[in-house]
Amino acid sequence: xxxxxxxxxxxxxxxxxxxxxxxxxxxxxxxxxxxxxxxxxxxxxxxxxxxxxxxxxxxxxxxxxxxxxxxxxxxxxxxxxxxxxxxxxxxxxxxxxxxxxxxxxxxxxxxxxxxxxxxxxxxxxxxxxxxxxxxxxxxxxxxxxxxxxxxxxxxxxxxxxxxxxxxxxxxxxxxxxxxxxxxxxxxxxxxxxxxxxxxxxxxxxxxxxxxxxxxxxxxxxxxxxxxxxxxxxxxxxxxxxxxxxxxxxxxxxxxxxxxxxxxxxxxxxxxxxxxxxxxxxxxxxxxxxxxxxxxxxxxxxxxxxxxxxxxxxxxxxxxxxxxxxxxxxxx
Amino acid sequence: xxxxxxxxxxxxxxxxxxxxxxxxxxxxxxxxxxxxxxxxxxxxxxxxxxxxxxxxxxxxxxxxxxxxxxxxxxxxxxxxxxxxxxxxxxxxxxxxxxxxxxxxxxxxxxxxxxxxxxxxxxxxxxxxxxxxxxxxxxxxxxxxxxxxxxxxxxxxxxxxxxxxxxxxxxxxxxxxxxxxxxxxxxxxxxxxxxxxxxxxxxxxxxxxxxxxxxxxxxxxxxxxxxxxxxxxxxxxxxxxxxxxxxxxxxxxxxxxxxxxxxxxxxxxxxxxxxxxxxxxxxxxxxxxxxxxxxxxxxxxxxxxxxxxxxxxxxxxxxxxxxxxx
Numbered sequence: 001x002x003x004x005x006x007x008x009x010x011x012x013x014x015x016x017x018x019x020x021x022x023x024x025x026x027x028x029x030x031x032x033x034x035x036x037x038x039x040x041x042x043x044x045x046x047x048x049x050x051x052x053x054x055x056x057x058x059x060x061x062x063x064x065x066x067x068x069x070x071x072x073x074x075x076x077x078x079x080x081x082x083x084x085x086x087x088x089x090x091x092x093x094x095x096x097x098x099x100x101x102x103x104x105x106x107x108x109x110x111x112x113x114x115x116x117x118x119x120x121x122x123x124x125x126x127x128x129x130x131x132x133x134x135x136x137x138x139x140x141x142x143x144x145x146x147x148x149x150x151x152x153x154x155x156x157x158x159x160x161x162x163x164x165x166x167x168x169x170x171x172x173x174x175x176x177x178x179x180x181x182x183x184x185x186x187x188x189x190x191x192x193x194x195x196x197x198x199x200x201x202x203x204x205x206x207x208x209x210x211x212x213x214x215x216x217x218x219x220x221x222x223x224x225x226x227x228x229x230x231x232x233x234x235x236x237x238x239x240x241x242x243x244x245x246x247x248x249x250x251x252x253x254x255x256x257x258x259x260x261x262x263x264x265x266x267x268x269x270x271x272x273x274x275x276x277x278x279x280x281x282x283x284x285x286x287x288x289x290x291x292x293x294x295x296x297x298x299x300x301x302x303x304x305x306x307x308x309x310x311x312x313x314x315x316x317x318x319x320x321x322x323x324x325x326x327x328x329x330x331x
Numbered sequence: 332x333x334x335x336x337x338x339x340x341x342x343x344x345x346x347x348x349x350x351x352x353x354x355x356x357x358x359x360x361x362x363x364x365x366x367x368x369x370x371x372x373x374x375x376x377x378x379x380x381x382x383x384x385x386x387x388x389x390x391x392x393x394x395x396x397x398x399x400x401x402x403x404x405x406x407x408x409x410x411x412x413x414x415x416x417x418x419x420x421x422x423x424x425x426x427x428x429x430x431x432x433x434x435x436x437x438x439x440x441x442x443x444x445x446x447x448x449x450x451x452x453x454x455x456x457x458x459x460x461x462x463x464x465x466x467x468x469x470x471x472x473x474x475x476x477x478x479x480x481x482x483x484x485x486x487x488x489x490x491x492x493x494x495x496x497x498x499x500x501x502x503x504x505x506x507x508x509x510x511x512x513x514x515x516x517x518x519x520x521x522x523x524x525x526x527x528x529x530x531x532x533x534x535x536x537x538x539x540x541x542x543x544x545x546x547x548x549x550x551x552x553x554x555x556x557x558x559x560x561x562x563x564x565x566x567x568x569x570x571x572x573x574x575x576x577x578x579x580x581x582x583x584x585x586x587x588x589x590x591x592x593x594x595x596x597x598x599x600x601x602x603x604x605x606x607x608x609x610x611x612x613x614x615x616x617x618x619x620x621x622x623x624x625x626x627x628x629x630x631x632x633x634x635x636x637x638x639x640x641x642x643x644x645x646x647x648x649x650x651x652x653x654x655x656x
Contacts, residue, residue, distance in 0.1 A: 081576075131635050132589045134393075138576055139583075139631035146625025153621050256573070259395075263454060272448045302470065304568055308462030315441065315455040322445050 025269035025321075029284035032317065036288060040295035047298055054175035058245070060264075060290035061179040062238045063257060064283070067264040068190040069234040071282045073227045074265055075194070077207045077274030078133040080228065082122060083235045084257035085144035090114040090239035092148040095157025095249035104163045111240040112233065118144055119232015123225035133228075141258070148251040157249040168245025179241055183286075186234075191279040199223070207274030263314050264289055288313070339586045339638070343601045350608055357616040368493065374607025375500035376558050378600050380574075381581040382507045383551025385599040386544050388582055389524045391591030392449035394545065396438060397552045398574035399460035404430045404556030406464045409473040409482075409566035416479040423482070427557040428550050434460060435549010439542035449541075457575065465568045473566035483561050496558060503551075508596045520544060524592030580627060581606050584634040605630065 040047045047053075066083050073080055090111045094102075097110050118140070125136045170178045194200040205213040206220050214220050243249055268285035270277030289310060296306045355362040380397060387394045407430050408423050434456070441452040475483065486496040511517040519540050522530045527537055560566045579589075585602025587594030606627055613620055 125632065125636075129636055135583050135589050135635045136632065138580055139628050139635060141576070142580070142624045142628025142631065144628075146622070146628050149621040149624055150619075153619070259454060259457065263458075266451050266454070272451050302465065304462050304465040304470075306462075307458035308466070311455040311458035311462065315447070315452065315459075318447050318451055319441070319445050322447070 026278065026280050026284060028317065028320065029267075029269070029281060029288060032313075033284055033288050033291060036291045036295065040291060040298070043295060044298040047295065050175050052298075054171075054177060054180075056290050056294040057177060057180045057183070059293050060286040061177075061183040062241050062245075063261050063264060063289075064183050064286035065186050065238050065241075066231065066234045066257075066261045067268070067282050067286060068186055068279065069227070069231040070261050071265045071268065071270050071277055071279065072190070072194060072203055073133075073231050074262075074270050074272060075207045075274060075277045076203045076224060076227055077210060078126065078224055078227065079137065079262070079272075080119075080122060080231045081134065081137040081258050081262075082118070082141040082144055083231060083238075083261055084254040085141040085148075086115055086118040086232055086235035087239040087242060087254040087257065088148040088251060089118060089144040090236050091243045091249040091253050092151050092157070092251065094160075094239070094243055096151065098157060098160055104161050107160070107164055108167070108240050111243070112236040115232045115234070115236015115239060116229055117232070119229045119235070120225070122232065123228030126228060127221040127225045145251065152249070152251045154251075158247065160244065160247055164244050165247065166244070168241045168243070179245075182237075182241075187279060187283050194279050203227075204275055207271075207276070209275075260289070260310075263310060267314055267317060340595065340597045340601060342637075343584075343586065343598065343605065347601060347605055347608065350605070350612075354608075354612045354616055358612075361612060361615055368497070370608055370611045371500075371604070372494050372497045373611055374604055375496050376555050376562065377577065377581055377607055378500050378603040379503045379551055379558070380555050380578045381585065381599040381603040382503060382596065383548040383555075384578045384582050385585075385587050385594055385596070386507075386511075386520055387449070387548045388579075388587050388589060389520050389591055389594055390541055390544050391524050391527065392442065392541060392544065393453065393579070393589075394435075394438065394548045394552075395450065395453040395575050396434070396456040396460055397548060397555075397578055398571040399457045399464075400431055400434045400549060400552030401556040401559055401574070402568065402570040402572075403434065403460045403464045403467075404553040405560035405570055406468050406473070406556075406566045406568075408557050409478060409560050410468065412479055412482045413473050413477040416482075420481050420485045424554070424557055427553045429553070431549045431551065431553015431556060432546055433549070435546045435552065436542070438549065439545030442545060443538040443542040446538075449545075461568065461572075468566070468568065470568065473560075475564040478561070478564060483564055486558060486561055496562065499554075499558065503554075504596060504600055507599075511596055516540070516543065521592060524588075524590075526592075577606065577627075580631050583631055583638075586634070586638050588638070602634075 070080060070083065093114045094107045094111050097107055102110070122133070122137055122140055125131055125140070126133045167178060172178050172181050194203065202213065202218045202223055205216065205218055206223060210220055239254075242254060246253070264285045265277075265282055266272055267288065268277065268282035270282065292309050292313065293303075293306050296309060351362055351367075360366060380401070384394055384397060404427050408427050411418060411426065412423060438449070438452055438456055441447050441456075442449045486494065486499070488495050490498055511520070519530065519535045522533065522535055523537050523540055530537055559571060563570075581603040582594070582599055583589065583602070584605050585594065585598035585600070587598055587602070609626055609630065610620075610623055613623055613626070
């Protein structure tokens with residue numbers, strides 16, 4: 001997408017020595033997660049409370065759901081910057097439906113359909129017209145959120161039905177929230193899709209070399225279109241969750257989420273140049289980001305300072321294996 | 332290729348003239364030279380930023396941290412001014428350039444030395460620089476009453492009937508024009524964007540050139556930091572939040588290919604002007620400013636669609652031969 005694409009290999013665990021498996025990306029992320037977990041539990045006495053740990057999950061479930069679809073998209077060499085704007089537009093549409101007296105099932109359906117529609121619009125622009133996705137989605141990002149601004153102005157929609165609150169606030173069992181269950185189910189589904197199906201194999205092939213994939217009979221355009229629809233769909237689902245959790249819609253809802261989702265995906269070891277990555281990594285990265293923001297929150301660190309830690313974490317974790325390799329005299 | 336580039340800028344200029352014409356049917360005073368000068372002045376900062384982003388995009392990289400750099404540098408100079416009003420403005424501008432340069436050099440070093448993709452590096456520094464603004468300011472604002480009259484007045488002072496801010500923009504445009512068309516560095520920047528591998532064989536140090544390019548965009552971010560703060564006379568953590576995408580949007584509308592190698596100074600300037608005119612005209616012709624985002628979003632999509640055809644012809648000729656064979 002940007003920068004010089006370095007030659008890459010489709011991940012192959014067979015010819016790797018055991019030592020490299022120990023230093024795999026996922027292992028690195030597990031170590032980081034454990035370290036942050038330990039620091040958190042020492043830093044704040046409130047951290048290890050089950051209810052508090054349950055609150056923690058809300059920090060990453062919504063963005064994590066989008067990150068799964070985004071990971072697939074980035075592996076295939078595309079990107080979607082409009083996900084947060086899709087959330088805003090879907091939420092606005094749900095708000096309009098509430099004003100018209102829609103019930104909970106209709107609201108959920110509207111959120112999902114609007115998300116899917118926006119994703120399909122992105123997908124059509126990218127695949128049918130052959131445009132670079134980073135630019136298309138910068139455009140649709142302004143467009144989707146712009147429509148939300150036109151409809152809402154400086155107003156907010158409220159008055160969501162009580163039963164609607166379950167999606168963002170409800171618990172399935174004890175401290176296990178509905179959002180967390182959804183996140184875990186999505187993790188398994190996306191893991192299966194990416195690592196156990198031919199569809200997943202094709203994504204890696206497209207990301208590594210779209211031209212070769214095309215010549216090997218992979219329908220690159222159609223698969224990319226499906227991926228944009230998936231990202232839109234997940235954004236629609238996230239919109240239902242966020243709107244339900246906040247109980248209101250403002251045009252500025254979910255502002256800046258797109259960069260957090262992409263940070264999650266990249267931190268999870270997905271190559272921003274396409275062709276490499278795993279769902280396990282994304283799950284771990286989501287957990288790490290949740291741990292960092294929640295731990296700092298317990299210490300009363302303001303949100304803007306948390307972003308320093310997230311940014312540093314991103315750069316350090318990415319730089320670590322490179323520096324490590326240099327020090328060992330590789331390359 | 333050159334004829335084609337010219338063609339694109341002429342189209343963009345024509346689109347701007349048509350836009351001004353359309354607006355003046357609703358509000359005749361808009362096309363008044365005095366007002367157009369005002370529009371140019373209002374768009375100056377975006378033009379400067381777009382030029383800095385352009386050189387980065389031309390080398391197939393991207394700088395997402397520009398608006399955060401602007402925010403940080405702006406806060407630094409505003410706090411300096413508030414604490415020591417005696418520091419002359421030219422010196423403050425030098426400080427802004429140096430602070431911006433340092434922030435840009437950090438991006439550049441990470442991209443050059445560690446080979447991390449620029450989108451990842453600047454995604455990280457985007458949040459770091461803005462967070463650092465909070466750290467140095469403690470979350471406090473620097474208001475107009477804490478800034479010295481010189482600090483606020485400098486860019487508003489008129490020279491030959493045109494504000495200093497516009498002159499700075501004209502100067503920056505001229506410098507970038509010389510850089511891109513008359514220097515070896517400019518040639519290298521285009522070469523890297525068109526074909527990085529061939530550039531290496533041609534003796535261009537790709538990594539170092541990218542480092543320089545990030546230093547340039549950093550300095551531009553720093554300069555824009557001073558200009559922004561002294562124009563809107565408030566320095567806070569929220570300054571220019573999300574503006575990085577407006578800058579990229581101006582470049583895209585100006586016909587600068589996100590895939591690198593294609594674009595010109597004129598394009599970036601016109602792209603920024605296009606966005607500037609839209610945001611200036613909406614309130615004048617009684618359209619709610621809430622429409623602004625949707626309109627500029629549509630303009631971006633339209634611009635990409637129009638640009639795409641030319642780019643595809645350029646970049647995929649080799650591929651077509653393969654397909655034919």
